[in-house]
Amino acid sequence: MEKALAVAKEFYDEYFSCFGKKMDEMKMHKLMYFAQRESLMLSGEVLFQEDFFGWKYGPILKSVRTQYMEEQPFQDVEGCVCQATRDLVKAVMDRYAKLSSWRLSSLSHNEFSWKCSRKGLDASDHGDVKLEVSAMKVDAARELSQRKS
Numbered sequence: 001m002e003k004a005l006a007v008a009k010e011f012y013d014e015y016f017s018c019f020g021k022k023m024d025e026m027k028m029h030k031l032m033y034f035a036q037r038e039s040l041m042l043s044g045e046v047l048f049q050e051d052f053f054g055w056k057y058g059p060i061l062k063s064v065r066t067q068y069m070e071e072q073p074f075q076d077v078e079g080c081v082c083q084a085t086r087d088l089v090k091a092v093m094d095r096y097a098k099l100s101s102w103r104l105s106s107l108s109h110n111e112f113s114w115k116c117s118r119k120g121l122d123a124s125d126h127g128d129v130k131l132e133v134s135a136m137k138v139d140a141a142r143e144l145s146q147r148k149s
Contacts, residue, residue, distance in 0.1 A: 001047070001049055002047055005074070022073075024101055027101040028068070030104035033059040034096055037139050040133075040140035041140035047085065051131070053131065054130075056124065056125060056126055057105045059113070116132065116135045117129040
């Protein structure tokens, strides 16, 4: 299992390598969510052991949020990821990185796990409820089924 910030750093560096610019925070949160869902879809296991929270613009990781408060995010993050994780990051990048942050947010709003975390909240409420891995597995199964169609 990987460390969430090591995966985020891999995304950040890969994005810069591909596009020549820094990845914005909203896009990072969504790509991290889709990477976690991808791991659940392919292996049935989480990629990293950190909870997502259902904020109003979609799932977020609080450790990633903290990194974006730094002047140079992920600069001090130590550790690297295995080749299988690099391959997963590349696959998620290929599928989603060209989409705008707002489009990714919109996609995340269709996820069962995010909807469950937002129950009882207004659209404008910030929210701070964890996404359940069991609900993310539902999203993973749905995505796998759609890709096979």
